[in-house]
Amino acid sequence: MKSILSILLVVAFVISMPFIFNKSVTVTDPHKLDVDGNFILNEWVPSRDGAGPDWDYNLKPVQVSERVWCYFGAMEMPTKENAGDMSNSCYIKGDTEWITWDTGPSYKFAEQAYAEMKKIADMPVNHVIVSHEHDDHWLGNNYYKEVHGAKIIGPASINENYYGPRHIDGKDYPGMQTRMIKALYQNAIRKTVLVRVDESFEETTEFEISGVKMEYVKVGYAHSEEDWFLYLPDDKVVLVADVVMNGRVTSNRDGIVVGQINALNAIKSRDWNYLVPGHGFITDKTGADEAVQYFALLKDRVLEKMEDGVIADYITKEVTLDEFRDKDLYYVLSPGNVFRSYEELEMYDEDDLIDYSAENSGDEEDDEEDKEEKEAA
Ligand SMILES: [Zn+2]
Structure with a gap:
């Protein structure tokens, strides 16, 4: 049984060779094949198309307020089984376009999320706004960039910490590999590549996109190295991402307590009726209490x-x-x-x-x- 498995692994390795950009990567523990027969590599893996049907995220948008719909992810850590669908991402309905707040864990997630929104209003996504650098919140960006030509507004830390291009040993790479790209099944993560944030702000900034007034609030080092939240004053909605979680315990592995408390005070200082956390389902006035x-x-x-x-x-x-x-x-x-x-x-x-x-x-x-x-x- 073991020898059959190792023959299979060798065959699959040979098949996957053309997909491995970085020939210097040695695969020491090729322990698993995914549904397409590809390796789950723990080293650099380029975006692959492979074969087999796309992962079906089975997404259902939930209307939070008159102009805001969100997708709510599972209360879990990211796993192959949830395909990274464990964070919340939202769509804001402008006059002539959808504006997204965080884009989920993969290209496929974003593609399927948009397909549902298109049924509600057939408008493009011209602007993507990102909360922070954790990859469950922004790996859908390249779908909106490639298919809609959207402009991506987000923290500078994404470009600095993840985005390439990186020129190593005469080869070009589009960027760092994140935990999703390394961990998810190929049919969920396929086509997902890192794209650059187009515009970053130094400080809290107010702007209007397609008739929607927004305040993009910098809270700095709180849950991650650089966190932002989005306040919609006319809608009395605040989209706060991971500085607030409810129904589950937060992960403060990259954060600081004092920064978190400052962020929560900044959220409390705005006038809102609905709050959408980065993880969790409570969106009323008690949303930040936990x-x-x-x-x-x-x-x-x-x-x-x-x-x-x-x-x-x-x-x-x-x-x-x-x-x-x-x-x-x-x-x-x-x-x-x-x-x-x-x-x-x-x-x-x-x-x-x-x-x-x-x-x-x-x-x-x-x-x-x-x-x-x-x-x-
Ligand atoms: Zn996070």
């Missing part, structure tokens, strides 16, 4: 334990967020968030702590030393 509570508790409890002299090794035992135990991904993500926030809060000097936490008084350093001595004794 995130507000989670980060407030996270910050306060970690700071408290740090003051008690608890060291990083024990922080995930000492600080749990039991209020969120029944939320999706609690066990997968919450301990990591706690651990990471310890690292972050540890890096602040006392002045920074006072800036962000009113309860701290000036004497805590002595107290902390006393407690540490007690614990050591």
Whole structure:
């Protein structure tokens, strides 16, 4: 059985050779074939067409407000089984065009999302607006670029951190490979390539596209290196992407607690009736409540334990967020968030702590030393 499998793998490897741009890549663990008989490579894989039917995302747009429809993804991590459909992306209905807010995890996702919107109004997508650099939110961009000629507005970090072209050993590559491109089945990720963000802003900017007033708000380093949200003042809708999640625990692996809290305050300062999170299904006025509570508790409890002299090794035992135990991904993500926030809060000097936490008084350093001595004794 094993030898048949290895023969199959060798045959498939030979077949896939023409698709591998980078001949210097060595495939050490060609462990899996996808439905098209291609490898799931953990190294560079170019966009491939392959054979077999496209992944059917089975998308159903949900109307959130008069001019906003969204696709809501699964409350899961990205997997082959959900084909990356685990984040939320939206369409805003302009006078003569659709404007997209985040484009999902793949070209195929975007293509199928647009096909549904076209049934509602047969208009092109001329503008794509992106929230942040995580690839479940923008890998559909090249569908809109190639098919609609859309202009892509998004954070500069996408171009800097992902987009090529990269010239390596005499060969050209369009960009970095993201986790989706590496992980998804070929019939879901086919045709997905990275495209450049056409326009980035330095600061919060107001503009109007096809009769829709928008405020593109920079919140900076919060959930990721550079987060933005989109406020539609006439619609009283705020599309906030991953600085808010509900029904599940957030992933703060690339984020910072203090940045998150600042972002949530920026969201609260706008007047809105509907909020669309980056992950989760709650879109009413309570949509941000879980995130507000989670980060407030996270910050306060970690700071408290740090003051008690608890060291990083024990922080995930000492600080749990039991209020969120029944939320999706609690066990997968919450301990990591706690651990990471310890690292972050540890890096602040006392002045920074006072800036962000009113309860701290000036004497805590002595107290902390006393407690540490007690614990050591
Ligand atoms: Zn994200």
